[in-house]
Amino acid sequence: MAQQIQMREVKVKEAKGRGAVSPLKKAELVSLSKTFAGNSTFIIASINEMPALLLQKIRRDLRGRAVIKIVKRRVLLKLFEQEAKKDKRYEQLTDFCKDLKESCAALFSNEDIFKLIKVLGEKQERKRAKSGISKEEIIVEAGNTGLMPGPILTELADGGIKSGLEKGKVVIKERFVLKRGQMITEALSNALAKLGVLPVIAKLAPVVAFDRNSGILFTAEILDIDAGKQIERFKSAYADALNLALEVKYPTRESVPLFIQDAFHGAYFLVREAKIVNKESVKDMIAEAYSEASLLGEKFKN
Secondary structure (H helix, E strand, O other): OHHHHHHHHHHHHHHHHHHOOOHHHHHHHHHHHHHHHOOOEEEEEEOOOOOHHHHHHHHHHOOOOEEEEEEOHHHHHHHHHHHHOOOHHHHHHHHHHHOOOOOEEEEEEOOOHHHHHHHHHHOOEEEOOOOEEOOOOEEEOOEEEEEOOOOHHHHHHHOOOOEEEEOOEEEEOOOEEEOOOOEEOHHHHHHHHHHOOOOEEEOOEEEEEEEOOOOEEEEHHHHOOOHHHHHHHHHHHHHHHHHHHHHOOOOOOOHHHHHHHHHHHHHHHHHHHHOOOOOOOHHHHHHHHHHHHHHHHHHHHO
């Protein structure tokens, strides 16, 4: 009997360990659910390499515009499993959360997603590269470092960066390139730090966003946009479209004023050539006649 009771207690403990949710996590889930329900825009962002002070600054700058919470993957998964029971649109977020590998920042707002992405892109700082697999390409250009000689020459050599001395200063002899996915050794990490090379960008990097009003989910590939490049593309597309409209004589709000301007210049040139007098041409004709008379007068004087 005692053995049966003991086995029953073990099973109860195992069941609790598997399915029970602590009161703290329950409260967190309730708070998260309320925040989610009160906002139309939701963004999940990676907090990898994110310094605590930078996160505080972002929260302060977005106060009144967005709420940022650091949440664990399992809590987010639980939230969207719960929401998906009420609205199947959230199943895609549930599937996405299953693939998350770490804690992340959940950003809730009623503002446009891409306006928030632009703000997050501006809130970043550079950090030194830690030893491990490089997540970005690192380049050290050849040239004068401005540094005085000393132990740094050995440190650069240990890091695989070829250096020497010129006019009493340390110079990089050859351009150094470490491609994304290659290993950063501890020696290279120290050498880059001595050179002031800070290749790691610390920021809230959006990995997915969801607009509740439209039901559209935006992946990292869509969210990772360069505003400057996009503006240049729009300008280029606008110029190409306008040139095409002018070429085929297609009337639009932008092309019609240019058609009128072109027609006016053509008509004016024709009037001048045919010596037709009107209010646009008479002034130029008088000026031209005056100029010719002046030249003729100069010849008679001579």
